[in-house]
Amino acid sequence: MAAFEFGNYPEKPGRGTFGPGTSAASTGTPAFGAGHGHGHGHGNVEIPNPHHRLRSEPLLALKIYDSCRHKNCLTRSELGFARSIDGHPIIPPEDAHSVTIENLHIRRIVIAKKEPSPFKRGFWDVEVRYIFDYELKFAGHEDNKYENVHATSSFTRCTNLFGSVGAEVAMATDLFGRAETTMSGEPFAIVEAKALGLAAEIVRKRCHHHEEPAHVAVTIGLFSIIKLYRLVSLLVESRGFVIPEACGDVCPLNPCDFFEELNFPMDSFAPPQKPEFMAGVSGDIPSAVREEPKG
Numbered sequence: 001m002a003a004f005e006f007g008n009y010p011e012k013p014g015r016g017t018f019g020p021g022t023s024a025a026s027t028g029t030p031a032f033g034a035g036h037g038h039g040h041g042h043g044n045v046e047i048p049n050p051h052h053r054l055r056s057e058p059l060l061a062l063k064i065y066d067s068c069r070h071k072n073c074l075t076r077s078e079l080g081f082a083r084s085i086d087g088h089p090i091i092p093p094e095d096a097h098s099v100t101i102e103n104l105h106i107r108r109i110v111i112a113k114k115e116p117s118p119f120k121r122g123f124w125d126v127e128v129r130y131i132f133d134y135e136l137k138f139a140g141h142e143d144n145k146y147e148n149v150h151a152t153s154s155f156t157r158c159t160n161l162f163g164s165v166g167a168e169v170a171m172a173t174d175l176f177g178r179a180e181t182t183m184s185g186e187p188f189a190i191v192e193a194k195a196l197g198l199a200a201e202i203v204r205k206r207c208h209h210h211e212e213p214a215h216v217a218v219t220i221g222l223f224s225i226i227k228l229y230r231l232v233s234l235l236v237e238s239r240g241f242v243i244p245e246a247c248g249d250v251c252p253l254n255p256c257d258f259f260e261e262l263n264f265p266m267d268s269f270a271p272p273q274k275p276e277f278m279a280g281v282s283g284d285i286p287s288a289v290r291e292e293p294k295g
Contacts, residue, residue, distance in 0.1 A: 057238040060231065065187060066162035067227040073198070074155050076217040081203070082136060082151040090151050090216045092202050096138040101218050102148065104134040104197035111189050117160055124163040126226060128191050129156040136200060136216055153218060163187030163228040187228040196221040 072078070082090045092099060113127035132155075135148040166185035199219040205212050266283040276283070 053239050054237055056235055059234050059236055061234045062188075062229045063232045063234065064227050064229045065164055067225060068159060068161060070157065070159070070222070070224045070226070072155070072157070072222045072224070074153075074220045074222055076203075076219075078155050079153040079218060079220065081215040082153055082200075082218055085133075085150055085152055089213075090136060090149060092136075092138055092214050092216055093140060093144075093146055095140045095144060096146065096202060097141060098139045099200045099202055099216055100137045100139075101197035101200040101220075102135045102137055104132060104195055104220065106193055106195050107131045107133040107152070109191050109193060111191065112156065113158075114186060114189055116165075120160070122162055122164050123160055124187065124228060125158055125160055126189055126228070127156060127158045128224075128226060129154055130193060130195070130222065130224070132195055132220060134197055134218070136218075151216070151218075153220065155220075155222065159226055161226065161228045164230070166230070187230050190227045190229065191224065193222060193224040195223075 084090055108131040110129040110131070111126065112129050113125065115125055117123040117125050132153045134151055134153075136151050137148050138146045140146065164187065166187075168184050197218070198221050201217055202214050203217050204214045264285040266285055270283060271277075272281060272283060
């Protein structure tokens, strides 16, 4: 009932509302006592604008105070040698001559440390550790095949972000299942990351008169965004609640109907040459194009 009354649905024009700094004149709503029909009102009666729904509303929000992004090409100097899941260095087969990295993913992101900067007031030093899991595929002479080896590497970096200052605050809410908790004066941190496996190599080293065991070094590309945020109250301009669009047809598609809509993949049969490839030109034939009539 309130949603329709506040004019959140396009089908139901709503009643004008008054926010801070607004009045009946500014909202287009007739003032109390204005004449209707043959009353004693002076002048023409103003009709409320059904499209005027902008108003100020208080929100409890997770406000971002500072953020930054990183793009790192991680090599042996940052990652060390590849290690097994139990922490031991990966030793490649004796006759393996090459290795590739496959199925890389970020297993875990750890916010290892978050403390006030000793040099800049309001700033925080955030230390983040990224733990990567991947598989190593070795290739040997005479087409020797080996099972993929599961391996892991980690990388730690520190960044400095503004998170403001604050004191411990007691808060009570039943939203999270606990009636009361205490929030420290620290901002919260959130980390988003994506990793790419770029390369791997077998590293062999001779020391004095003997050869040390070989190891594996990998190269990983890392994209990362780090943010500091706090729980605050904000006054924002709002046009009402978000009304979701109608759901589409969720019934399974007919596989033949789906197939008929696909373009013919000419690029798979005749891969584009360099000029066309670099220009993004595709030779795929749209499904709407049929064979030209003969004659």
